[in-house]
Amino acid sequence: MKEQRITWRNLNRTWVVFAMLAPTVVGVAIFSYTPAIEAVRHSFYEWDGRFLENFNGLDNFRRLLGDLGLWGPLLLYGFFAGLASLLSRPRLRRACRAVALVALAAFALAAGGDLVAVWHDADAVQTTPLYTAAGLLSVAALCALGAVRGRVGRGAAFMRFLALALPFVAGLTYIISVRRLGDWLLWKSFSLIFVLVAANMLKMWPSIFVAVCIHRLRSQRWQYVYRVLFVIPLIIPQMVALLIWKFFYDPNVGPLNKFLTATHLDSVLIWLDKWVWHLGVFTEPFRPAWLADPELIVPALIFWGFPWVGVVGVLIYLAGLQNIGKELYEAAELDGVGSWGKFWRIELPLIMTQVRLNLVLLIIGTFQAYGFQLVLLGPEGGPRNVGLTPGLYMYFQGFIEQRYGYACAIGLLLFCIILVLTIVNQKYVRVEK
Amino acid sequence: MSSKQAKRAEIGKHTLVVLVLLFAFIPLLITFVISFKSNQQFAVAPLTPTFPLHFENWAIGWETISGYIANSIVISVLAVVLTLVPALLSAFVFARFRFPGKTVLWYALLGLLFMPGIMNLVPLFTLLRDLNMLNSMLALSTLYAVGGQVFCVFVLRNFIEDMPQDLFEAAQVDGASPLQQIWSLVIPMSGSILGTLAILRFLASWNSFVMPLVMLSSQYKQVIPVGLMRLDGEYIKLWGPMMASFSIAAIPLVIIFLFTMRLFVKGLTAGAVKG
């Protein structure tokens, strides 16, 4: 790369170059870094955004997570275990693993003491999750044994990964489910995230199928036409799309209920509810409020966007598919690979980069998303907070409850989680340029 | 594979794609149909076309949201300009110059891509309040510009580095200053990338609604998504005018796409914005 060298010495000649950088740097410094730093600082404050601004140490986090004496060692363990799997130098790796084990032992001690202290209070200790945690731990121990015995190969690496990851999950289970420590609403919002991410993993397939279909069309002309047609939905403002879907779910005038009634699917649902589900949401007269009934909100969110073909997703997959050489198809043809075979053996592996990238962006996006739920369900995430995402919860604490400091602490926690996801993404999801 | 079979497979693919497209367009169609209905017509037959057509709905809709649209256009256009001009300048510097602290600065910028915007919302609000910039459309554009900055710098730097570097050297020997190089080399040669980025940023600003909801307090400065949201939240809904407003809200984007469609399809499918 032939770049021109600029130094401070000949500044009288080169100030233009620095001046060209200035707008970006100044803008980012003021409007991105300043608030970020402020956010981190204020997560240690009791702050209402106006008058009240008291340093309160770790109180926000205590309230958020519960007993920090339990969390500290667990997080340390997670950090060093993660580091150990990322590092490549054997000695550093072993050192990290040792520190992680010490932290894990500390956590075990703290949890043990905690358990003994509260055991007599039968309500506080939930036994089922306790057994789950114990089960996870024993699986981890088995994996560790397996990893030690089977030294080489992928199997051993996976065992090692499990041996390091499962204790962390067990610890999480203990803190969150057994002791019910911390901000219960936050845990609830995380569980919603799991459901939504799982649903999204299924919801990304239609885009892939459609992209493959378009890609496999013989005629280049049609390929182009469809590509253009798939761009068009972008012109619908997101808010309009959202409000139209809201209208779609409307209990009285919405097309969904009209459709169900017209096709007599309503009686099927009513029958199912009466004899199988026992939810009491589908009754005569058939007027389910999809976005207002706590039992129906999550299904409604999952069904949202049917048939789940994302415009941008399709275009990105198409871009990936276009990189597949024609010879590859011809070779497969000669080898007698069928349609499905081509999809599973050629197309999918070769656009895996895009798929994984999309997946990771999707998970990160789901964590942060709150605008959508805000419009549909209001800042509390609907009745019984069933639609509360972590992002929305932060918005709620900040802008509705005026607990800005606490909101910042939630934001910091989310940032850390997203950072971990991003690092994992960088490490395991290679994206070719 | 016999040609008959092949033909059938081809038809199958077309059918699937068309079906999916239909689903994508049905909401638009429904909106359009309802936009000509009075509330009585809507109550009787919400989804099928009814007559007479109430064209006045569109007039009412236009009345209601034209102000929002104007605001949105001003803010989004401003945001695009404020994003791309600095991004182009600094991308050029990053691509063509070596200076002390370059690597650090670059990673400091890239790091922002991973910073969840959500964490910033509260302090950003108070920052603007302290700077006395709340309730200002210019400030909102600036926020969008800063938000999209890093991504654009990233894409543009890659693009400039992929250009033949001796073009810049030739221009330098010919007497072109960095600004002149950008003007007469980078901009003419990066048409499709710049266009795609501009549209993407325009869409992002156009669709954003939490920021304006939080940052703008005057009703008359509000943008289209918030306006539509308010419209939808009214207690007694006038379905016809509301749907007409929805349709009208899409018109500016339709116009933009008519002019830039090819560019955009090219940019997106070429993977220019894979990130």
Added chain:
Amino acid sequence: MARVALENVSKLYPGNVKAVDKLTLEVRDGEFVVLVGPSGCGKSTILRMIAGLEDVTSGTVTIGQRVVNDVQPKDRDIAMVFQNYALYPHMTVRQNMAFALKLRKVGKEETESRIRATADMLGLSELLDRLPKALSGGQRQRVAVGRAIVRQPAAFLFDEPLSNLDAKLRVQMRLELARLHNRLGTTMIYVTHDQAEAMTLGDRIVVMDDGVVRQIAAPTELYDSPADLFVAGFIGVPQMNFFAGTIEASATGVCFRADAGFELPVSAEMAGRLTAYAGKPVTLGLRPEHIGVSESEQRGSGLRIPAVVDVVEAMGSESYIHLHTGNTSFVSRVDAHRRFEPGQECLQAVFVEKAHFFDTATERRIE
């Protein structure tokens, strides 16, 4: 027009890559100087330092009477032609040529007349409104040169301008460049890795290797008395033959004993200088045309070496005979009419007065 002088110029790339080491070179006003050397020896770096595209680490660069170390490229009044031409792809030929003039605020009419004149000179008049992608390689090359000419600079810099052309076109363009220099009389500095180009174009040639100058001389001098082994091997096709050996001085005279097994009496004129090297390792250099071939012992002066033919390369007017004696191979250049078969044993006649001797230790020529 101007002279260009480099004085003790060094260039250190980041990572401590020494591309140019204490180079001193003076290019006189109106001279055509060619920098030649193997790829990666620092030729482009020198050119780019003269152009101002690269800072000098130490030393001074002078153009005309002005030290230009801290002068921006655009203020150095030089024009450069790049290997890949670097034509602005979105501009027509005319716009490409006008670009620099526009930046320099040359008037419209003046610009137009200069472009006219240059286009006429280079045969580009028909192509002025085409985009570069609609031109052939040779035409692009010409546009690149034209773009430099309209500037009427104090000096031209060429960085391997012909290396992207096919062989025939390269020879043709080479001639055109030589003609152009005669016509314009401007200082030109030309970089190439092709020694044939260097020999045909240069008033003087700078042979470089690994960041240092090996020899600066006119083409014939370079050919006839190369300063060292590197220059001797680099200039001339086929390459000069080298034989390792030692000098033996005895009562009967001085002679060179090759490791390959033959002995060569040294001409009287060289003998005096070579006696000092008695017993020391010396390399004998013989150009292929100075080694004759014969089947009997009748022809040529000097001594004969018994050798076996390996390969015969017929070039039309002449043939290159690849032979070996002992385990040393060498080439002889002979008239094409003489026939040799691989495996044939023959005797080589050596023209001793044309032999070069090099000190094996220092690689310098002994003279």
